[in-house]
Amino acid sequence: MPDAPGLELIAESINEVRDGTVVETSFEHDRAALIVDPEGVTDALRWLRETEGQSYTFLSSLHAADYLPATPRFAVHYELLCRDRVERIRVKALLDDPAAGNGSDALPELPSCVELFPTAEFQEREAYDFFGIVFRGHPDLRRILMPEDYVGWPQRRDFPIGGEPVLYTHNEVEAPRWFE
């Protein structure tokens, strides 16, 4: 775990490579996190992976979260691990919801990191499947766990639990020919 000053140094170095990449740093529960601009996420990840003395070469997990009342609304978390020093760092890309307020069905986008970390392939598909976050440059961005023809992004906070009515014989009339 880089300590708080170490984290600032990392943030500065990344901003030297691409200005405005690291927006903020956070250090809570002994975990270090870099909050980055979504467009610069691959730059930050590449720097962390390839810089001498950093070598965060292992992507443990990639997952998304929805912070609904907050803006930016979405975040994609990259849990990086340096196996030599057993240090973890989280890169968190905050994403605005382009559909907020205008009723369009635009989806938030950010570049894919599959080229840097091939392990992200399934996990980016999962984030797309559940949150509708589009990873630009992903080789095969399809739904992974939900059925291919599913409509909606089920793990968004505004997607209701029980949003899909369960069909019984008594409410079959409300969904005629449901079996087709």
Add this chain to the structure above:
Amino acid sequence: MADEPLRDEVSTERGVDRLTEDPVAPVVDAMAAEESEQDIEQEVMTINMGPHHPATHGVLRLIVTLRGEQVLDLKPVVGYLHTGIEKSCEDKSYWKVIPFVERMDYLSYFFNMEAFCGCVERLLELEIPDRAKYLRVLHLELNRIMSHLVWLGTSALDLGAVSLLWYCFRQRDNILDLFEMSAGQRMHTRYFQVGGVFEDIPVGFEAKVRQFCGEMPRRIDQFEALLDRNEIFLRRTKGVGIVSRERLLELGVTGPLLRAAGEPWDLRKATEYLSYPDFDFKIPVGTVGDGYDRYRVRLQEMRESVRIIEQAIDGLPEGPWIADDRKVVLPPRDELSTSMEALIHHFKLVTEGFRVPPGELYYSIEGPRGELGCFVLADGSSKPARVHFRDPSFVNLQAFRDMSVGGYIADLIQNLAMLDPILGGVDR
């Protein structure tokens, strides 16, 4: 004579004629001619395997492109067991989430519980008592053996060694008996709580565990004796499904698969969680990284787990088994009839649940299949805003293509058996 077909001579004569000329020969000749024309090129077929196939260990569907018996390409299709557990967790208070997450990877329920409870404890900054840490380790390692036994039995079954399944399941039943004794349930025990474990181990549990630990190494020797000189098993596993260690790391593979390729990476050693630093155990690694190494690594891991269990039961510290924080942990049952405060705490905890201060955390442990991580996002209420599991089966499954392409379809079955994905964990 030819007009009287019922006469004996006729039928025998014609019969003889038929037998002397080989009916198959012309067809074979034609095929051979055609083959030489096509230069032994065979048709490329894309076939669907699963989701209901006995060798896919659940409902894994594979779209396999084959030329003859050779695998050219392979795509796993998952999601048939998706039950939306992560979404359901968002609607439950923290302590009600525990039984949900247990059911993700249904063979490593203690690990799922530990990943979730450990994550919430770190968000609450709640320290758990030593005895609880030891009891957790004890159950985690029993669970690891149990999970590996199911893997061994079913994998051997896939490779044609049917009898081993029964021996493995007999041993597994002993472990489930132990779980039943300590937690009251054989599977999905809900034994771990935020703050410790649900109850202390009962009288007689220790003796039973010692008896199990005495017996288990002998049983592992017997399993080995059944497989290690089995010509079929050796031929099917040795040198099959090799993926280089660099590629495995790129693909994010962890656990026995990575260790079989020679990378000594185990979170129990690398990071400090629970009481693992107190125990003396080894990390088995392979050299080649083929199916045989994966089998050897897992068997050796079971032996090491037995050693950890022995040490945990020997060094089990006295004291409370759950933290004494009344804002998080249920008060003891006997206090409810005497203490008004305890009653209020009990009521608040059962109805609303405890609140977790806002924050987010990723906590990972070494599961039987690799790094099992849990991400919890707390928004300050009594329900988590997001629970995500980084399931090792899900990530490891990406290496399946690398293992199987270029091999035969029979090797694909072997690779899947040695990969050991649990579809409940993949699909969540």
